[in-house]
Amino acid sequence: MSEEKYLQNYKKTLFESPLLTVDAVLFTYHQGDLKVLLIERSNxxxxxKWALPGGFVDEKKDRSLEDTVIRILKQKTSVEPPYIEQxxxxxxxxxDKxxxxxxxxxxxxxxxxxCRSHIETVSNVDWMNVARAEKMELAFDHQQILYRARERLRQKALYSIVPAYALPETFTLPELQRVHEVIIGKPLQKKSFRRRIEQANLLIDTGEKRSEGGRPAALYRMREKSGDYTFVRNLEQ
Amino acid sequence: MSEEKYLQNYKKTLFESPLLTVDAVLFTYHQGDLKVLLIERSNxxxxxKWALPGGFVDEKKDRSLEDTVIRILKQKTSVEPPYIEQxxxxxxxxxDKxxxxxxxxxxxxxxxxxCRSHIETVSNVDWMNVARAEKMELAFDHQQILYRARERLRQKALYSIVPAYALPETFTLPELQRVHEVIIGKPLQKKSFRRRIEQANLLIDTGEKRSEGGRPAALYRMREKSGDYTFVRNLEQ
DNA sequence: TCATATAGTGTCGTTTAGGCACTATATTAC
DNA sequence: GTAATATAGTGCCTAAACGACACTATATGA
Structure with missing residues (x-):
């Protein structure tokens, strides 16, 4: 049989296949806390129960799995997050039952x-403290997914500046350090932290400053298209 | 509507869902080369074309995705590999067309x-040099999958002793170093390599020796259930 | 017994990270 | 103004880790 004939035939058959979904663990940092976006399931x-935002692949709209996540998150937050990783x-x-x-x-x-303004207008979507979410009973196995995302993020906080994407476009190094500290769960040495960031050369000094009661801190932004976001070594991910 | 009723109803509906498969990149080391298991597709x-071993989830047999991979690989090699990672x-x-x-x-x-004896008896399954496989035209996007697996393995070779699973149960440190060198693609410093392995404390000296023309080398085996296999730092993934 | 081949160690200099005291620059109290 | 205070940022010492390479150790075989 030719491949063409095979394909024509194939389309008529239907596979018994597991249900396939895509879920996202969207983190942010706000007022000293790491937060995760949850949805209260209405169906x-x-x-x-509260669940991670998720949905199905749309075979017409999506050209990749990333497209699917982005579409799902845009639907809930109205914006496209600057950092996404499988x-x-x-x-x-x-x-799943x-x-x-x-x-x-x-x-x-x-x-x-x-995405603050958009989320505040919707009732069943909300940011939740990660520590609290981890103790809650979430839908499906989302507790396990959240745990794994949390662990991965912790690793990223140790060896990369990925957590910077939980901050606005410009931020100060003390701010970034606080985010890292919250994610890792313990204080970091200021000097070591700054040294790593300098060596990685992934941030650009905007020249501006921001004051918070003491000496003003320099404002930085992420260097565009820096490829990987690791400090020194090439890891993986 | 109650959840029970919903579930009864649900089973009668059928989702238009992407085709779902599981593929494996099985590496081994033989005679100075890193090899990958390929299958010549008969359907x-x-x-x-040559392809990575793969297949569908069997909803009756498999209790997890790992079960699926193990089943697929057992089918091709007759044995269960000691190391599997998503x-x-x-x-x-x-x-996929x-x-x-x-x-x-x-x-x-x-x-x-x-799995040597089993593979030699089958005609359409074979180990192929990774360098050669990477240049070939493989089925589907298996070239891309192989490339990614290769990259990940390279990282593992730098910061873990995972490559030890490409060797028999007992092996010498010079042997293991050669495997790492082949994977990384450049020679390693003997002292540094041994230092890392000693510090990781993941290998056990069996007390036996193996001679290859010079001073006999100590034979080691992996420590059971060592959890992670990283040298010093906890990475991830 | 000596050449050779492979295994394994000692050690030095460089790099990297932690720790912590120091300097720098702003605001606020008086 | 000036001193107290608060936050940002640097200098520098020490310890740990790593690369490099010479050295020792133990086998085989001429």
Whole structure:
């Protein structure tokens, strides 16, 4: 049989295939806390529980899995987060009551102010303290997904400046250090932190300053298209 | 509507969902070369091309995605590899001619001798030099998957002793160093290499020796259940 | 017994990270 | 004004880690 004939035939068959979804763990930093975007489910299954934003691939609209995440997040926040990274793919017969299912999960970061106004207008979407969310009973296996995203973010905070994407476009180094400290969960040595950032050469001094009661701090922005965001070594991810 | 009723109803509906597959990049080390397991496809699509071993989730047999990979690899090699790790999930409308598709890819390592006899009896399954495979035209987007697996393995070779799983159960440090060197693509400093391994404390000296023309080398084995396999720092993924 | 081949160690200089005291520059109190 | 205070940013010492390479150790074989 030719490949053409095969393909014509194939389209008529239907596979018994696990349910496929895409979920996002969107973090931000606000007022000293790391927060995660959650949705209160208004439909079955898991109706009423809080869940990570997620959805199905739209075969017409999406040209990639990233397109799917972006579409889902845009729908909830009205903006496209500046940092998105695939996290892990979870699958199994019990994670969704509808049967064998698979979810491709992503981690994303965004500045709190970037989507604040939109989120405040919607009732079933909200930022939640990560510490609190981790103790809650979330829908499906979203607790496990959140935990894994949290762990990954912790690693990123140790060896990269990815957490900078949880801040507005310009920020000071003390601000960034606070974000890293919240993510890692313990204080960092100012000198070491600044040294790493300087060596990585991923930030640009805007020349402007911002004052907060003492000596004004220099304002930085991310260097465009810096490729990887690691400090010194090439890791992976 | 109650959740029960919803679920009863749900089972009767059928989702238009991307085709879902699981693929594995199984590496081994043999005679100075890094090799990858490939299958010559005997069915459409991509008939005749070499491909990574892959298949569909079996909703009855598999309790997890790892189960799926293990089942697929066992089918091809007759054994279960000692190291398996999820790599990345690829998806898009064009990677498979049948339509929008998603594949969850895994990296695995195994000793060459562990499955040698079985593979030699099958005609369409073979180990191929990774350098050669990377230049070939593989089925689907398997070239891209292989490339990513190769990159990840390179990182692992720099900061972990995961490559030890490409060797038999017991091995010498010079052997392991050669594997790392082949993966990384350049020679390593003997002292540094041994220092890292000693500090990681992931290997156990069996007390036995193996001679290869000079002073006999100590034989080591992996410490059981060492959790992570990293040298010094906790990375991730 | 000596050449050779491979395994394994000692050690030095360089780099990197932590720690902490110091300087710098702003605001606020008086 | 000037001193107290608050925050930003630097200098510098020490310890740990790593690269480089010469050295020692233990086998084989001429």
């Amino acid at each position: 079955h299954p898991e109706k009423g 996290l892990y793919t979870f699958g199994g017969p019990d994670r 509808r049967g064998w299912s698979v979810t491709i999960s992503y981690t994303a970061l965004i500045a709190h102010q970037a | 459409h699509p991509e008939k005749g 790599l990345y999930t690829f998806g898009g409308p064009d990677r 049948r339509g929008w598709s998603v594949t969850i890819s895994y990296t695995a390592l195994i000793a060459h001798q562990a």
